[in-house]
Amino acid sequence: MNAIIEMTDVRKTYATGALEVAALRGVSLRIAQGEYVAVAGPSGSGKSTLMHIIGCLDVPTSGEYVLAGGDVTTLPEAHLADIRNRRIGFVFQQFNLLPSLSACRNVELPLAYAGVTPSERRRRAVEALTRVGLADRLAHRPGELSGGQQQRVAVARALVTDPALILADEPTGNLDSAASADVLALFDELHAVGRTIVLITHEVDVARRAQRSVLIRDGRLAA
Amino acid sequence: MNWRDTFASGLEAIRAHRLRSVLTMLGIVIGISSVVLTVGLGLGAQDQVRAQIDALGSNLLIVSPGSSTSSSGVRGGFGSASTLTTEDAAALSDPAAAPDVAAVAAVTQAQTTLVAGTTNWTSSLVGTSPSWLPVRNRTLSAGRFLTAVDTDAVVLGPDTASELFGGRSAVGQQVTVSGRPMTVVGVLASTGASSATSSQPASDDDVAVVPMDTARSLAGAPSSSVSAIYVQARSEDVLSAAYQEIDALLANLHGDTDFSIASQESLLETANATNRTLTVLLGGVAAISLLVGGIGVMNIMLVAVTERIREIGLRKALGATPSAIRRQFLVEAGVLGTCGGLLGVALGVAGAFALPGLLGQPVSVSVPAIAAAIGVALAIGIGFGVYPASRAARLTPIDALRSE
Ligand SMILES: Nc1ncnc2c1ncn2[C@@H]1O[C@H](COP(=O)(O)OP(=O)(O)OP(=O)(O)O)[C@@H](O)[C@H]1O
Ligand SMILES: [Mg+2]
Numbered sequence: 357m358n359a360i361i362e363m364t365d366v367r368k369t370y371a372t373g374a375l376e377v378a379a380l381r382g383v384s385l386r387i388a389q390g391e392y393v394a395v396a397g398p399s400g401s402g403k404s405t406l407m408h409i410i411g412c413l414d415v416p417t418s419g420e421y422v423l424a425g426g427d428v429t430t431l432p433e434a435h436l437a438d439i440r441n442r443r444i445g446f447v448f449q450q451f452n453l454l455p456s457l458s459a460c461r462n463v464e465l466p467l468a469y470a471g472v473t474p475s476e477r478r479r480r481a482v483e484a485l486t487r488v489g490l491a492d493r494l495a496h497r498p499g500e501l502s503g504g505q506q507q508r509v510a511v512a513r514a515l516v517t518d519p520a521l522i523l524a525d526e527p528t529g530n531l532d533s534a535a536s537a538d539v540l541a542l543f544d545e546l547h548a549v550g551r552t553i554v555l556i557t558h559e560v561d562v563a564r565r566a567q568r569s570v571l572i573r574d575g576r577l578a579a
Numbered sequence: 580m581n582w583r584d585t586f587a588s589g590l591e592a593i594r595a596h597r598l599r600s601v602l603t604m605l606g607i608v609i610g611i612s613s614v615v616l617t618v619g620l621g622l623g624a625q626d627q628v629r630a631q632i633d634a635l636g637s638n639l640l641i642v643s644p645g646s647s648t649s650s651s652g653v654r655g656g657f658g659s660a661s662t663l664t665t666e667d668a669a670a671l672s673d674p675a676a677a678p679d680v681a682a683v684a685a686v687t688q689a690q691t692t693l694v695a696g697t698t699n700w701t702s703s704l705v706g707t708s709p710s711w712l713p714v715r716n717r718t719l720s721a722g723r724f725l726t727a728v729d730t731d732a733v734v735l736g737p738d739t740a741s742e743l744f745g746g747r748s749a750v751g752q753q754v755t756v757s758g759r760p761m762t763v764v765g766v767l768a769s770t771g772a773s774s775a776t777s778s779q780p781a782s783d784d785d786v787a788v789v790p791m792d793t794a795r796s797l798a799g800a801p802s803s804s805v806s807a808i809y810v811q812a813r814s815e816d817v818l819s820a821a822y823q824e825i826d827a828l829l830a831n832l833h834g835d836t837d838f839s840i841a842s843q844e845s846l847l848e849t850a851n852a853t854n855r856t857l858t859v860l861l862g863g864v865a866a867i868s869l870l871v872g873g874i875g876v877m878n879i880m881l882v883a884v885t886e887r888i889r890e891i892g893l894r895k896a897l898g899a900t901p902s903a904i905r906r907q908f909l910v911e912a913g914v915l916g917t918c919g920g921l922l923g924v925a926l927g928v929a930g931a932f933a934l935p936g937l938l939g940q941p942v943s944v945s946v947p948a949i950a951a952a953i954g955v956a957l958a959i960g961i962g963f964g965v966y967p968a969s970r971a972a973r974l975t976p977i978d979a980l981r982s983e
Pocket of ligand 1: 377379400402404
């Protein structure tokens with residue numbers, strides 16, 4: 357299997373004033389295409405930092421990161437934006453939907469940045485929302501949806517561009533067990549059709565649904 | 580993200596904060612409306628002056644006593660020691676000496692009291708010759724004009740006639756002019772020019788025109804001096820030739836340039852120079868208001884960038900490039916500016932319709948000025964939006980997403 361993510365000795369150090377915080381201390385990680393990997397670990401261990409680097413939202417202080425065969429460690433921001441747009445779908449703990457836009461418009465957003473025509477955008481957004489079971493909530497704004505529904509809108513937004521990689525940072529952290537089950541079922545479906553999924557969680561039973569679990573502790577991967 | 584999407588999301592953001600957006604625009608609204616109004620007032624005043632000066636006649640040169648060393652032109656001439664005489668006027672009428680002069684009318688001017696029956700009316704008394712009518716481009720609405728043999732005849736301006744005789748026909752009526760009974764032989768047609776310019780103390784529609792000699796004997800000072808000599812050139816092409824002929828002839832007669840010659844064009848220039856100063860001054864105040872408006876836009880856009888830092892982070896995570904973010908905020912600032920400009924123009928045009936009624940000052944609304952005002956408003960919005968927009972563009976996606 358081809359590797360979609362190849363990280364070699366990635367370090368990330370935050371400098372806050374005089375204080376230096378080493379959030380990642382030499383992470384080497386290989387994730388193959390189509391894998392479903394859970395990243396677990398205690399609070400403050402560097403899970404989110406790792407996900408931000410995997411998602412090209414942040415750049416490592418040192419080390420090498422090859423995404424889908426291309427080195428992304430030194431790319432300019434405009435290029436990274438394009439990679440995030442075409443290859444990666446994000447699902448955040450806080451949903452991060454734009455409150456002024458309808459569910460459908462929220463899902464259309466990444467397509468707008470990809471330059472897709474409005475009618476095609478609309479068609480694909482409706483399709484994605486149908487897939488997450490929200491075909492009857494197209495015109496609702498996030499404030500008019502339950503937490504579980506909002507997170508399903510976020511999942512729809514993550515998959516609407518057909519990305520190779522879906523990154524989820526504690527997607528069930530703000531949801532009750534029923535809503536969590538809905539969202540995790542969606543991830544199972546996505547995995548079944550060949551998407552690579554990296555899911556961050558500290559819940560053991562969530563991690564267990566993945567093919568493989570990696571444990572991170574103090575900025576290092578534990579065996 | 581194409582331009583239409585960017586534009587739509589800009590409008591949405593403005594609609595989401597309606598009150599704040601309107602308050603932000605206020606500076607621009609005030610600035611643009613005052614620009615529209617001041618330019619309109621300036622142009623209106625110019626139109627008015629042009630109409631009044633056109634009403635003086637055509638191809639006209641006005642010779643007044645006193646030299647014109649001051650920039651006020653003929654204005655200082657009236658009332659100062661009169662060095663012009665009827666002999667000067669006669670000399671100018673000589674076709675051999677001044678071939679480009681078509682007609683000459685010397686005038687004396689004074690205040691007079693007219694009495695018809697029990698009605699009193701104060702008007703200006705013009706003493707002149709029969710050539711006054713064609714030289715000044717006037718026509719009669721009734722009766723006839725003065726002839727060379729008239730003595731106790733008077734021609735009234737239309738306003739004067741209606742003040743004295745109301746709706747009745749004035750021609751043939753008796754009227755006492757400065758205590759001397761005279762017969763009204765004619766009534767002038769209205770010029771249409773609203774009121775007198777400062778260089779023309781006699782209102783064009785409120786005058787009593789009498790023969791020159793009669794005016795002199797009424798004044799009790801039988802000198803031969805006159806207030807001004809109106810000279811009509813044969814055509815517009817020979818206006819400057821006529822000017823030079825008059826200048827040479829009078830300088831020769833007087834041995835001194837103790838007179839000044841103004842053309843309608845130069846009168847217009849003088850009047851407009853004053854107007855222009857005022858317009859520039861008011862325009863400066865309007866420009867300051869626009870500057871304040873621009874700073875308001877910048878302030879609100881900086882607030883918007885801080886407020887929407889998570890939104891910016893999210894958009895970047897979803898694939899917005901720095902230039903797409905910059906464009907989004909620039910368009911928003913531009914839309915704010917343009918809306919302010921449109922509101923300002925609406926207010927200014929409304930003012931332009933209301934002001935003439937309040938101030939008696941004409942305001943003319945010019946389409947190029949309005950287009951320029953809207954352009955300026957757009958430029959201000961964008962210009963002052965550049966800094967906030969590039970701040971938003973420079974944010975790293977992760978810092979923007981993390982901030983609470
Ligand atoms: N912008 C930053 N500046 C300074 N230190 C940071 C910054 N971001 C993260 N850190 C530090 O890096 C370490 C790892 O943070 P991270 O957010 O990756 O933890 P996490 O594993 O996601 O924790 P949690 O489960 O609570 O979300 C923490 O010690 C944190 O304080
Ligand atoms: Mg975290």
